[in-house]
Amino acid sequence: MAKQANKTKKKRSFPTAFTVLFIVLILSALLTFIIPSGSYVKLSYDSDKSVFTLLSPNGDTKEMPATQETLDKLNVKATLEKFTDGSIKKPVSVPGTYEKIEQNPQGLKEIIQAPILGVYDTIDIIMFVFIIGGVIGVLNFSGAFNAGIASLSRITKGREYILIIFVTFLIALGGTTFGMAEETIALYPILVPIFLAANYDVLVCIAAIYMGSSIGTMFSTTNPFSAVIGSNAAGISFMDGLTFRVVGLVLAIIITLVYILRYAKKVKADPTKSLIYDQKEEIQKKFSIDKGEAPKLTLRLKLMLIIFAATFVIMIYGVAVKGWWFTEMTALFLVSGIILGILSGMGEKQFVNKFVEGAADLISVALVIGVARSINIVLESGGIADSILNFFSTAITGMNSNIFIILMLAIFVILGFFIPSSSGLAVLSIPIMAPLADAVGLPRDVIISSYLYGIGLIAFITPTGLILATLSMVEVTYDKWLKFIMPLMGYLALFSAVMLLIQVNF
Template sequence: MENKVWKVPHTFVIVFFVVMLAAIVTYFVPVGQFETKEITYSDNGEEKTKTVLDPESFQIVKDEQGNPVHKGTDLFEAGGEAGFLNFVFEGLVSGDKWGSAVGVVAFILIIGGAFGIIMRTRAIEEGILNVIDKTKGREILIIPIMFFLFSLGGAVFGMGEEAIAFAMILVPLMVALGYDAITGVMITYVATQIGFATSWMNPFGVAIAQGISGVPVLSESPFRMAMWAVFTLLGIIYTWRYAASIKKDPVRSLTYKSDDYFRKDMSNHDLNVKFTLGHSLVILTIVAGIAWIVWGVIEHAYYIPEIASQFFTIGLVAGIIGVIFKLNNMKVNDIADGFIDGAKDLLPAALVVGMAKGIVIILGGDSPDAPSVLNTMLFGAGQAIGDLPASVSAVFMYLFQSVFNFFVVSGSGQAALTMPLMAPLADIAGVSRQVAVLAFQLGDGLTNIIVPTSAALIGTLGAARIDWGVWAKFIFKFMLLLVAVSIIFIIIAVSIGL
């Protein structure tokens, strides 16, 4: 009798049951709200303002009889309200073009479409075959070099969503070199999040958190630089060892079957295929486009709307080159077909982004000055942390930020919601505000590697054709290692009076 192998549920199924749990919670946890205030802080000599919650202003909302209000979730709501069965639509249309969910959904689909055009030219495949031919015996060096560069990108300018596009290039390369799609995700997205979490200057995370907490922006950089170096080295060693084991026995990979998509694509070609001028121009377009994106992010704080349009431009130019040079016998209509096919490939990832946002909507949203169950959960956790000894409080701050990141994945959004509460609580618990910021950035950044509510993660997994359940099964051990090292760094920070 064969043993039945437990199959990890589909990402949609997991999100559905989390939404169901959130709906049940709304019947037992009362809604609460904070008042907000404007604060100013200095960032590189520039004065900035941020709307944050007032930690002393929390109140449970009560009815006319003075009883706490429980806004239990109905099965269905009309008039654009959020009932349990409304969560998919309401999640997909929530937010704006600057963030989750509708902006991120559009971002993912446009990037998918742009790379669909690029893939139609076959320039990526020919380039990969060319790299394989020229790096025989030295291909293992690609892993530490790429991991280092992506981690640096996450640390310096908060790289995250951009990893989706890079995964479309590097995942097929990793599979072609005898590794797997998981290796491709590790050296792109995971590396960016390790850099993001341990950064000394990330403008979307640590800089905002320090400004809100009232500590000098970009202060204590040497400690964070050392932390970034340790975490990045840890990630490189882990990925390198894993990749080597897969190279020896590819069948061991959890994505061995799904990687067939990339293997079959490569098996139709041999290493004697000519890498033509047209292919070179497409690759040059991608490199120039990425340089344009990096410049825009660093110099002008380009975000989702600008970056999506930049990727669309890259795809369009690549398509025109493909038609002119007749790459893969391309015609004008193939540009449109490539865009459609590419967007279609990332449609499941885009849908997950909207569905995951539905979890927050069911809990009442993430606005601090609107009544919600999420605000009550935030306040309750904050109160519990404040009563513990210094080192324990700091560790629990980190664990709380990690859990809270499931609901609010945005680094700047989570900073605005949690740091006004955590900073004064740190004072009460005898923990420095700098340590509170450290707990925030580690909790916020590292959990992006596993939480299914992270649009960038789901987009990258979609590009790599990895189901979230399979990814969670693989990354769980590495996450435990990251948590353990994070706790060690937090305890060190407390003990040296950071």
């Protein structure tokens, strides 16, 4: 009987995204007891008064004339126009001003409150996710998705790999030019059924979308949220070092595509080779992959799919050209959902029910986003990010240039965990790190490259970024993703190091 009980014992599974995040949250809070708190003086531009405001670590503020002379005096190498035209919006760390402040450890109360504050802080993203879920719910009920997927499967039969190449390349293009990242959340409910219909697993879809975005942002060209703002903070043009990043982008996309395509081919030939084979039926049920006869792609359904696709085109245009953010994007999808509801022919009551049901399907995703933000809140409140930055900047001063740049890559990987925002990390760290390049005789664009590669690499796996929200959306556990991505992360880390050494010695 004991033997029988052991056989029927439930297999242990990896913790959910929420558990992983809460573990990281607790560990982050513990760090605020161990690492001394400290801060740099922060410089910001007050557009109403046309002055610079300095916020000291003890909370005192001081105003200074908004002139280039002020920036030069403070050793902030950015030009004045980058502040006045809004290119640099966030407070910038002033080099040489670090000082310890009173310890502010984050205890039980702060840990409990942090997820709530995290949800408040990410409400714009959460609303975006809910509205997208509602639109997907309407489209699924109408049959437009099933009809479209069946049609696409017939067109790409035997050449499904083209879909992987197309999606990865297109999203990488969005990532490198305007920082396409959070916007990709909208793509998973649409593309996952298409990849499953092509006999790939969900990991192939995640890799095409998430790694496309990650590689694009890692090798940024004109991305205003990383390459441009980082270069501005370093006092150089974003065109400096651009050639190396373009070459790196092309080669990194090729490396990533080869890796994904090899895995995809293996899974397509033998589904049992999938790292998530044990979840195959569960995932197919979640995404309504019906092997039966799909509805006919009528003129009405075609029109609905065209409008839905046009919504993405408008969104990309709005973000890239008009400076839209989540309020505008969410409003766009809401209008699109209403139009699709009218075209579907369903009544008002049915439309509302399906829209709400679709939004409800993404509640877990929305909450994961909020809890992930809670980790950053605890670290910021504990005042340890600047202490970590100061420690590393002091440790690498005066090193050999080749060793220096490899260590810079590793440092930005570590800092990218604590500060996952590319623009936030740029304005906090680049003013401190860029002058170190001068001391070892390197151009400052090498620092920008190391910053981009470092924060790009850690984004593949960091729980404080988008990956756990992505995995929650498709119900894949974190350990499966790590098993899939770690070899590719190793290849790209080595590639990044080689690119930096070439840039240093070119």
